[in-house]
Amino acid sequence: MLDDQKFLSDIQSDSADTRFAAWRQAGEASPAVIPQLARLAARQEGAGKAAREALTTMVHSVGQDPASANRAAVEKGLVEIGGPDYALPVRVHALRLLSNIAGEGSVPAIAKWIGTAELREEVVYCLERIPGEASNKALLTAYKDAADDFKPRILAALGHRRAASAVSLCLEAMRSSNREIAVMGARAFGRIGRKPAVAPRYPDPNILSGTQATDVIDGMLRYADAQVKEGNMAEAMPIYKSALERSQEHWQCAAVIGLARIGSADAAAAIFPKLKSNNRRVRITAENAWKSLAGPKA
Amino acid sequence: MRRRDLLKSSAAAGGAFLFDIVPRRVLGQGQPAPSDTLRLGHIGIGGRGRTHLRPEADLGKPLPPTPGQGGDGKGLRSPALSVALCDVDAKHLDDAATRVGGRPKTYRDFRRLLEDKDVDAVSIATPDHWHALMTIMACQAGKDVYCEKPACNTIEEGRAMVTAADRYGSVVQIGSQGRSQVAAWQAANYIRAGQLGTVRKVMCWHYASPAGDWTPDADPPPEIDYNLWVGPAPWLPYNAKHTHGSFRWLIDFGGGQIRDRGAHIMSIASWIMGTDNTGPASIDAKGEPPRDGMYDSAVTMEVTYEFKNPDWTLVWAQPGTPSTELQARYGAVYWGDAGRLTVTTGDGASTATDQKVKDFSSQCDCGKVPRSPGHNENFEQCVRTREKPIMAMEAGHRVASLCILGNVGFQLQRKLQWDPVNERFINDDEANRLLSRPGRGPWHL
Numbered sequence: 143m144l145d146d147q148k149f150l151s152d153i154q155s156d157s158a159d160t161r162f163a164a165w166r167q168a169g170e171a172s173p174a175v176i177p178q179l180a181r182l183a184a185r186q187e188g189a190g191k192a193a194r195e196a197l198t199t200m201v202h203s204v205g206q207d208p209a210s211a212n213r214a215a216v217e218k219g220l221v222e223i224g225g226p227d228y229a230l231p232v233r234v235h236a237l238r239l240l241s242n243i244a245g246e247g248s249v250p251a252i253a254k255w256i257g258t259a260e261l262r263e264e265v266v267y268c269l270e271r272i273p274g275e276a277s278n279k280a281l282l283t284a285y286k287d288a289a290d291d292f293k294p295r296i297l298a299a300l301g302h303r304r305a306a307s308a309v310s311l312c313l314e315a316m317r318s319s320n321r322e323i324a325v326m327g328a329r330a331f332g333r334i335g336r337k338p339a340v341a342p343r344y345p346d347p348n349i350l351s352g353t354q355a356t357d358v359i360d361g362m363l364r365y366a367d368a369q370v371k372e373g374n375m376a377e378a379m380p381i382y383k384s385a386l387e388r389s390q391e392h393w394q395c396a397a398v399i400g401l402a403r404i405g406s407a408d409a410a411a412a413i414f415p416k417l418k419s420n421n422r423r424v425r426i427t428a429e430n431a432w433k434s435l436a437g438p439k440a
Numbered sequence: 441m442r443r444r445d446l447l448k449s450s451a452a453a454g455g456a457f458l459f460d461i462v463p464r465r466v467l468g469q470g471q472p473a474p475s476d477t478l479r480l481g482h483i484g485i486g487g488r489g490r491t492h493l494r495p496e497a498d499l500g501k502p503l504p505p506t507p508g509q510g511g512d513g514k515g516l517r518s519p520a521l522s523v524a525l526c527d528v529d530a531k532h533l534d535d536a537a538t539r540v541g542g543r544p545k546t547y548r549d550f551r552r553l554l555e556d557k558d559v560d561a562v563s564i565a566t567p568d569h570w571h572a573l574m575t576i577m578a579c580q581a582g583k584d585v586y587c588e589k590p591a592c593n594t595i596e597e598g599r600a601m602v603t604a605a606d607r608y609g610s611v612v613q614i615g616s617q618g619r620s621q622v623a624a625w626q627a628a629n630y631i632r633a634g635q636l637g638t639v640r641k642v643m644c645w646h647y648a649s650p651a652g653d654w655t656p657d658a659d660p661p662p663e664i665d666y667n668l669w670v671g672p673a674p675w676l677p678y679n680a681k682h683t684h685g686s687f688r689w690l691i692d693f694g695g696g697q698i699r700d701r702g703a704h705i706m707s708i709a710s711w712i713m714g715t716d717n718t719g720p721a722s723i724d725a726k727g728e729p730p731r732d733g734m735y736d737s738a739v740t741m742e743v744t745y746e747f748k749n750p751d752w753t754l755v756w757a758q759p760g761t762p763s764t765e766l767q768a769r770y771g772a773v774y775w776g777d778a779g780r781l782t783v784t785t786g787d788g789a790s791t792a793t794d795q796k797v798k799d800f801s802s803q804c805d806c807g808k809v810p811r812s813p814g815h816n817e818n819f820e821q822c823v824r825t826r827e828k829p830i831m832a833m834e835a836g837h838r839v840a841s842l843c844i845l846g847n848v849g850f851q852l853q854r855k856l857q858w859d860p861v862n863e864r865f866i867n868d869d870e871a872n873r874l875l876s877r878p879g880r881g882p883w884h885l
Contacts, residue, residue: 162731186657205852205869206871241878243869263675266878267880295882298884299878352551352581353577356554356581393582399606399608399609430609
């Protein structure tokens with residue numbers, strides 16, 4: 143262990159070399175110095191950088207093994223400096239570091255800060271990275287109280303986490319009259335890729351902007367791809383067939399590629415007419431898909 | 441009205457001018473028909489992106505490959521025209537529109553460009569932290585993509601890019617143009633023909649990254665939409681010393697020399713050594729960050745990657761040990777049990793290799809190595825044929841992965857074990873969390 147007082151003194155040294163040597167050794171410092179480092183970290187230059195780097199080094203030194211002896215103490219120190227007694231940039235730094243090592247036990251404390259407008263983005267960033275169901279639960283709870291403009295951000299986090307427990311929420315969001323929420327619901331649903339108990343009702347692409355419509359249809363295709371991976375071909379087939387009927391060449395191509403992955407006689411029959419498509423991209427994609435199908439299936 | 445004002449007002453109106461579809465008979469003899477002309481949209485046109493512009497004045501002219509973009513210089517480029525331009529910096533937009541001539545559509549928000557049905561393919565030359573999301577969204581919008589290197593900033597981004605390109609059958613070329621250059625082809629041909637025996641070690645060298653200093657944060661200048669510039673990356677206040685070209689020295693944005701030039705030099709190594717579909721088994725990175733100042737990427741570093749089956753070692757070193765055969769500021773030496781050879785640079789026109797390699801390859805094309813007509817031209821040909829380009833998405837992802845893994849090792853300061861099939865670290869919780877990065881605001885994979 144380092145001498146805490148000397149370590150903190152070196153972090154504030156006028157010499158960049160001394161500060162550097164101190165922060166590089168911070169993994170050997172006691173987690174008890176975290177609050178003092180946090181006060182220094184609020185400064186931008188010199189000691190501020192050294193203190194931020196020291197905190198980062200402490201995190202990396204305990205990051206490999208969730209069961210390591212010092213990890214809980216470092217995590218606890220970061221939760222403390224993520225709180226309202228510290229300057230905003232320090233809280234942001236603490237949340238980003240917590241995203242590297244925090245366990246489920248810290249989730250309730252972190253989730254509490256989502257109500258702070260300047261921090262909510264950073265809180266979701268942090269929760270999004272913490273493995274386990276506790277983060278999903280916290281995000282689902284936060285969604286209920288979130289302002290409409292922030293609901294898409296929470297849905298995105300749940301989609302990114304492939305949170306099966308968020309499927310119902312996604313279905314509900316897809317029916318929202320708020321288009322941003324509805325579109326993000328469809329995106330998250332596609333990314334999670336789990337079959338729901340009731341059939342999804344997607345937002346109508348015809349009333350959406352070009353980018354939003356693209357997001358929704360892409361969400362459908364991602365969902366179909368996930369179903370193929372799960373072996374649930376019957377769920378995927380109508381989605382691909384519907385994409386095949388769209389006028390845009392890339393939706394047709396995605397459908398052809400998806401159908402080829404299914405590889406059934408029915409899928410081959412759906413691809414077949416596209417071998418004579420007037421559209422070069424669709425035709426070549428269909429030819430390649432056809433070649434990839436196993437003989438008897440084709 | 442000044443040109444810039446005109447562009448601003450037309451962009452604000454939601455899409456500036458309509459691109460005129462002109463039949464061949466109007467264009468005159470020698471002009472390609474519009475249906476033969478690839479219509480390009482450009483996202484990011486301040487630096488590198490300028491070199492991808494296809495001005496109206498060049499349409500119909502016999503054009504050799506762009507200098508520095510590879511190829512043997514014998515072929516001519518297929519017809520293409522820049523029909524849409526996008527940049528978060530109005531000055532860049534204005535300059536590029538002047539260069540292109542005619543009436544290109546101009547956009548500040550790339551989503552509007554991706555909605556543009558007149559655009560067949562896009563060139564993405566933004567700062568690195570935007571590459572993945574823009575490529576994925578372009579595939580979703582039905583565009584083919586030429587994306588500058590490095591392909592991505594995280595392992596998850598790269599894999600998502602591969603999946604998107606596969607889902608839509610999109611043609612994606614990553615701009616590590618070294619493998620389109622003659623010297624790289626000669627070296628690949630020589631090594632694959634067995635002239636070096638078994639290659640066990642590739643040693644890269646490159647000069648160090650800048651340490652930087654302190655410049656106060658400031659309000660962004662009015663011509664830059666800074667919120668859009670930061671996009672999916674973690675927020676940081678505007679500072680001229682980390683925006684535009686100098687974003688490169690922050691790990692969250694550019695990742696230092698290893699992600700910049702590493703994506704060139706190690707691209708050639710990956711191509712020659714046949715590891716475009718896999719990765720190392722371990723990464724051991726050592727190095728020194730700036731002792732002070734606002735940057736955080738490695739000033740000096742040495743990363744050792746161990747590959748298995750076959751066993752060989754790749755070393756990225758800045759500064760490292762330059763070749764004794766050929767002088768250059770960066771490159772790689774390939775060590776075989778029957779000799780060694782150098783490939784310098786790997787990006788610009790100055791890419792070179794040893795005379796013995798040139799002599800051999802002029803006599804014998806026996807390495808069975810595909811030869812690119814030039815990196816952009818290869819992309820444009822593949823858009824037409826739907827074939828995979830020479831630096832397709834999987835290769836782009838795997839090369840970027842080397843750069844990213846090196847930086848993760850450098851940040852964590854410990855040796856990492858890597859599973860290249862599942863793309864996960866072995867027994868390292870924190871390292872695995874660094875495989876992805878949540879997006880900010882509305883920007884998500």
